[in-house]
Amino acid sequence: MQKVYVLDSSVLLHDPKAIVQFQDNEVIIPYVVLEEIESKKRLLENIGLAAREAIRYLDRLREKGQLSKGVLLPNGGRIRIELNHYSNEILPLNSDLGLADNRILAVSLSLTREEERPVILVTKDIAMRVKADALGILTDDYHNDKVALPSITEEILTLPLDDHEVGALYQNKYIPLKSPLSPNRCVKAVLSDGSVLPLVTSVDGDKLVYQMGKGLAPWDIRPKNLEQSWALEMLNNPEIKLVNLMGPAGTGKTLLALASGLEQTVHAEIYVRMLCARPIVPFGKDIGFLPGEKDQKVRPYMQPIYDNLEFLLRARRDKERERGSESVVESAIDLLIKKRQLEIEVLTYIRGRSIPNQFIIIDEAQNLSAHEVKTIITRAGEGTKIVLCGDPDQIDHPYLDKESNGLAHLAHRLAGQSFYGQVRLVRGERSELATRTAELL
Structure with a gap:
């Protein structure tokens, strides 16, 4: 009827x-x-x-x-x-x-x-x-735009490895698979002694890759759990052009992305600039119009990115201060911006741009619709990598929910593509206070 x-x-x-x-x-x-x-x-x-x-x-x-x-x-x-x-x-x-x-x-x-x-x-x-x-x-409800993501355990593949395979893995940084798997998939390799090694499948799905490990630390940031190891594997792989990091607050999404971006932009010079952006969706009551120039207006919304950058750049700033460098006068963040190695922008101003050879980080991406995510990704020029960070359970946008936001659509539509990788982080590492409070409240 x-x-x-x-x-x-x-x-x-x-x-x-x-x-x-x-x-x-x-x-x-x-x-x-x-x-x-x-x-x-x-x-x-x-x-x-x-x-x-x-x-x-x-x-x-x-x-x-x-x-x-x-x-x-x-x-x-x-x-x-x-x-x-x-x-x-x-x-x-x-x-x-x-x-x-x-x-x-x-x-x-x-x-x-x-x-x-x-x-x-x-x-x-x-x-x-x-x-x-x-x-x-x-x-x-309007269901046409809703997608259901599989459970986290379904996304992780567990494989046993014998001692011979482990030796070949450490020597060659990869081992071939007998039958191909989905590209860029998180693999929990169980060794003969019961220990676990975080691996990912290659972009063509025919190898298990071990590039990261705890010995390699971009910008001196080391993974604290399996999920963070998988995240860094994908963040540091230039063949994976689009990375989706989902997880609750305090799991290290933004910090890992910034550390990897700084390493590949400032040290390795793989990218000419790191661009950080986030949508302006205030939590709680909006404070209205802000005084000052554009940078002063958007600074309160961008403060979480500045906080993480200050944490990452603090050690370098202290070393420069000991040597009496000119960078003592201006902060390390301002110095990177002045050198055009770092750009912190409101997401609104990205529309219409073409952005080549840059490491783009979009924070709080759970507040974006599928159409907005598509608009952002299509800004990427040749040689650009995009990282989306967000928590689908913390959405402030009035017309989005856990099943209709852009991150969920991305995970549903692009799973299995060679240029796409995704990790769902679950364990909070910000502090014991933050982790325990999140569990109890």
Whole structure:
């Protein structure tokens, strides 16, 4: 039976092409949703971009007929702008129809009572789904963009190695596999004495590679657990052009990425510059506009990156101070920026750029949509490596969740590609206090 789907504005602001994702069913957009989208179109951030894209798509559909009477969609469905179907009597007493959510609920409830077909309100707003359920309206989340990641244990392959294979591994830094595996996969090699060696499969999947180990430490940072060893293996491999590091706070994602980036940019000179960026999604109440120039405005949002860089560069700064170098006057971070070996940028300003031969780190990437992640990756020029760091369980973006954020889409779509590697870190290493508190709270 054909169904009727009523779309909330949160769905279109999350996916402007959501209209065509409901097969051959009828899609209803209440007029108030158009008003809400129109109010967002001048925003410079990604929500404004989505609003403008949704309006342009509706404008193209308008060429096929009057939207208020219904227009056929390419997938066999139908789109209609609903102008009526709400009144003061249909909602509970004292409901404020000045609120857009209540007007959308009124439209959905009126259609539910009139239609013989099932009417389903689709919204990413949890509170709205609860209110709709209380009114007897069928409701659902927008599932088209959701992906389910496998468990962490499923991503890790355990293989036993005999003493002969271990000897060949230490001598040649790799051993051939009898049957190929997925490229850049985390492998837990169990030795004859029961000890464990962190390995990864090669980019072509026909070898087990051991390049890292505890003896090699980029920027004097050594791995503290298996996951960090796998992460450094992939970060230090120039053949892996895209690395996805997922894990809770304190597992070392950003620190490892920065250490590897500094080593390969400043010492090895594989890349001409390390570019660090993060989306501006404040935690808690926004503090509003900030005074000063651009660098002063964005510094509070970039402070976590500065903190990690200060930690990594502290030892070098102390050595320079002992020698009485000029770098005593200006911080090591400012010196790297002045030499154009380091750039710390707001993610907004990356759009439209072409970035070759750079080591790019995107922090807090869980607050990016799949479309935004695609936009960032397509900025990469020849010789560029991109590292995405984030925790899918700590999302501050109003329209994303654990299953619909850009990191999850990346892991789902690119798994098995030779240029892509991913590690899910689980053990906190920031401090005993942070780890124990995270477990208990």
